[in-house]
Amino acid sequence: MPLITSDQVKSDYDVIVVGSGAAGGQTAYTLTMEGAKVLMLEAGRDYDPVQETPMFQTNGQAPLRGVATPDKHMGFHDATVDGGWQVPGEPYTNASDDPAKQFEWWRARMMGGRTNHWARHSLRNGPYDFKPRSRDGLGFDWPFTYEELAPWYDKVEMLVGVYGENEGLENTPDSSPGVLQPPPAPRAHELLAKKHMAPLGIPVIPIHRAVLTQRQDGERLAKILHPGNPKAQRILAQAMSERAACFWATPCGRGCAIRATYQSTTVHLPPALATGNLDLLPNAMVREVTLNAKGLADGVIYIDRITGTERRARARAVVLGASSCESVRVLLNSKSVRFPNGLANTTGLVGRYITDTVGASLSAQIPALESLPPHNQDGAGGLHVYSPWWLYKEQLRGDLGFARGYHIEFGGGRSMPGMGVGAGLERYTRGSYGLRLKEDARRYYGSFMFFSGRGEMIPNEGSFCELDPTVKDKWGVPVLRFHWHWSDHELRQAQHMEKTFTEIVEAMGGRVLGSNASRRRVSPDAPIEKGGRIIHEVGGAIMGDDPQKSVANQWCQTWDVPNLYLTDGATFPSNADKNPTITIMALAWRAGEHLLAEMKKGNF
Amino acid sequence: MSSRESLPRLDRRTALKWMLTATASIAVTDRVAAAVKHQAAEPAAKGYGTDPFMNQEYEPGAFWPLTMTDHQRRIAAALCGLLIPAEGDIPSAADLKVHDFIDEWISSPYPDQRGDREIVLSGLAWIDREANARFGAGFADLSHAQRCAIADDLCHAPDAKPEHAEGAKFFAKFRDLTTSGFFTTPVGMRDIGYVGNTPLIEFKGPPPEVLAKLGLA
Numbered sequence: 114m115p116l117i118t119s120d121q122v123k124s125d126y127d128v129i130v131v132g133s134g135a136a137g138g139q140t141a142y143t144l145t146m147e148g149a150k151v152l153m154l155e156a157g158r159d160y161d162p163v164q165e166t167p168m169f170q171t172n173g174q175a176p177l178r179g180v181a182t183p184d185k186h187m188g189f190h191d192a193t194v195d196g197g198w199q200v201p202g203e204p205y206t207n208a209s210d211d212p213a214k215q216f217e218w219w220r221a222r223m224m225g226g227r228t229n230h231w232a233r234h235s236l237r238n239g240p241y242d243f244k245p246r247s248r249d250g251l252g253f254d255w256p257f258t259y260e261e262l263a264p265w266y267d268k269v270e271m272l273v274g275v276y277g278e279n280e281g282l283e284n285t286p287d288s289s290p291g292v293l294q295p296p297p298a299p300r301a302h303e304l305l306a307k308k309h310m311a312p313l314g315i316p317v318i319p320i321h322r323a324v325l326t327q328r329q330d331g332e333r334l335a336k337i338l339h340p341g342n343p344k345a346q347r348i349l350a351q352a353m354s355e356r357a358a359c360f361w362a363t364p365c366g367r368g369c370a371i372r373a374t375y376q377s378t379t380v381h382l383p384p385a386l387a388t389g390n391l392d393l394l395p396n397a398m399v400r401e402v403t404l405n406a407k408g409l410a411d412g413v414i415y416i417d418r419i420t421g422t423e424r425r426a427r428a429r430a431v432v433l434g435a436s437s438c439e440s441v442r443v444l445l446n447s448k449s450v451r452f453p454n455g456l457a458n459t460t461g462l463v464g465r466y467i468t469d470t471v472g473a474s475l476s477a478q479i480p481a482l483e484s485l486p487p488h489n490q491d492g493a494g495g496l497h498v499y500s501p502w503w504l505y506k507e508q509l510r511g512d513l514g515f516a517r518g519y520h521i522e523f524g525g526g527r528s529m530p531g532m533g534v535g536a537g538l539e540r541y542t543r544g545s546y547g548l549r550l551k552e553d554a555r556r557y558y559g560s561f562m563f564f565s566g567r568g569e570m571i572p573n574e575g576s577f578c579e580l581d582p583t584v585k586d587k588w589g590v591p592v593l594r595f596h597w598h599w600s601d602h603e604l605r606q607a608q609h610m611e612k613t614f615t616e617i618v619e620a621m622g623g624r625v626l627g628s629n630a631s632r633r634r635v636s637p638d639a640p641i642e643k644g645g646r647i648i649h650e651v652g653g654a655i656m657g658d659d660p661q662k663s664v665a666n667q668w669c670q671t672w673d674v675p676n677l678y679l680t681d682g683a684t685f686p687s688n689a690d691k692n693p694t695i696t697i698m699a700l701a702w703r704a705g706e707h708l709l710a711e712m713k714k715g716n717f
Numbered sequence: 718m719s720s721r722e723s724l725p726r727l728d729r730r731t732a733l734k735w736m737l738t739a740t741a742s743i744a745v746t747d748r749v750a751a752a753v754k755h756q757a758a759e760p761a762a763k764g765y766g767t768d769p770f771m772n773q774e775y776e777p778g779a780f781w782p783l784t785m786t787d788h789q790r791r792i793a794a795a796l797c798g799l800l801i802p803a804e805g806d807i808p809s810a811a812d813l814k815v816h817d818f819i820d821e822w823i824s825s826p827y828p829d830q831r832g833d834r835e836i837v838l839s840g841l842a843w844i845d846r847e848a849n850a851r852f853g854a855g856f857a858d859l860s861h862a863q864r865c866a867i868a869d870d871l872c873h874a875p876d877a878k879p880e881h882a883e884g885a886k887f888f889a890k891f892r893d894l895t896t897s898g899f900f901t902t903p904v905g906m907r908d909i910g911y912v913g914n915t916p917l918i919e920f921k922g923p924p925p926e927v928l929a930k931l932g933l934a
Contacts, residue, residue, distance in 0.1 A: 173901035362917065543872075
């Protein structure tokens, strides 16, 4: 990608965008397509998915058959650079030694951030999800309704390309006609699960994922997305013409060299760069936002990771999209006479109400799936179907003992063999070797499935982060210290997940093998995974109607500093079971339009 | 795959030292554990770091040297060949050098694999000792029938006699490493029935015979 260096940073930007992932990418796209001059700072290195994605590499071509290691926490081919649960030289701390009270923080240091490897699950929040407190008295309402955000969901889905279907289910919104791409056909194990889940009352429908199942009609979409802006239309139509449709091979977690999936590096940044309005600076780790005499943000101080030196950049407005907790860290480290406790933090709420997704999982062996005729199940490189939450009425009546729902992700089957293939079969075969071992391996291959619950956590007073009083990163910048608390709502929800998965496996005539070994339960008797493990952390600078009780307004604009916006997940006042990325992008687009209008009005 | 000679190896002196201890250990049982422990404690090289270039093929030895002695490697190859023999025109695990992958695994600097290192190295010594005790030759020099006689006693750890318990634990671990190593090769992936990783114009879902077998037709 065309990049600049610190020495090429100009002095007349309209907006500085911190972060290049879903939030930064969408923000920069929205701003530059409308003519704003933007400087984007990315803490990690440049990353080129077209050159670097190991599309057809097999596990056998990777060291240790591609298995996860302390250097690559999700396996050798996972599209994460210099990241994972720990980043060398950039620690974070936990206040407690108890795993149930700890948070783990996945970061990536690369252009495009975590969008390069994410699962591409793109589930809209529903009407209940924006007004949870009004519905059950817990947590916080958002300062707008689903209907108010829906147009931006449509826009994002048209831009990035999302497959799925409109099913008209409760709190599981339909997209507008003509927005979604066709869903892929379900795989054998997905169909088998669906058949046996139906009698249990659990729906199985096409999941929504940001993967093109057909080429985009760029001319049509560009006119809808950028009315009255011929330059933007031309650039977007061109960018869309450079994306291929999925060719039904290779896992999306490696990234996508043919640009069939959404990742910021292949979808947001190329058109933004094509406008000529975007300067992209990698290896720039932002430490703090600076203020002018009027109390407005006037730029940032960052560390140039190549030289290790501190640099400044200036602009009329600043947008943080560094990921929820990283943006919170920047705010807390931006101390001034006016804001002694951190920027935009007169309420003391910066860092509060962090939530992750509740996760629990179960793996199983399904005899019906043994010895299937070989056939290609790669599909779209991720899930084709899932189960949205189905017990809204029972829950509202108080029948379940926990207040919020979860959806089920399940998979398995005949995926590319990796470490563990053919292993551990002696529990079924009483041990074999020679040609019988080969027969056993062929028989059992493809007969394993996993079921994962992804549930809503309610924000609480015990889940927050703050600056660690002593620990600093390798540049001397104070790091975050986390506090974590799971309430009974989350603990019971995870137990309900495990019970449900056991019922499904039994209905399928399968054998439960236990919780997925790659996941970390907080304790042997609690199926819930540790805080942060689902990598859906949001909150920390929540939005609301009341400046006394929130950090930002409904436009992601901080109450304290009108030209400072937070477009990542930091402003989420709740964390529905729906994966947060598509909502982050919808909010970022909406916030970007607001920022442009405010600048136009001369408000900063 | 390139030949073994091109794979990075230990330096000659270290290899020689280990070979001598390994050779000595065949005759002197009580020194085996100590020798293996010494070798297991050898620090391996660094890992591949947090930013390896992903879009490339890597062979065992690409990032850290392989550490099995030639003697250990012969036993490992014999076991790979016994566990997954040739079948028609499909080569054996030994033909596909799965033992080099196992060498890469136990030579890895990472904690999970280092935990397997002692099991594998002790196990190789154990099975060689067993071969000598039963048949008067090292495991790699036994006939197929002699190898099977030992494998039959180790095949299912819960059924193993107490005197075979250590060997059976090793056998299960080595079998898992061998299946993982074999079925992730191009030949092995085809053999187990994986037919993906190839671009398609259209994804049609399962074919009729699969739906019929699942009762979904």
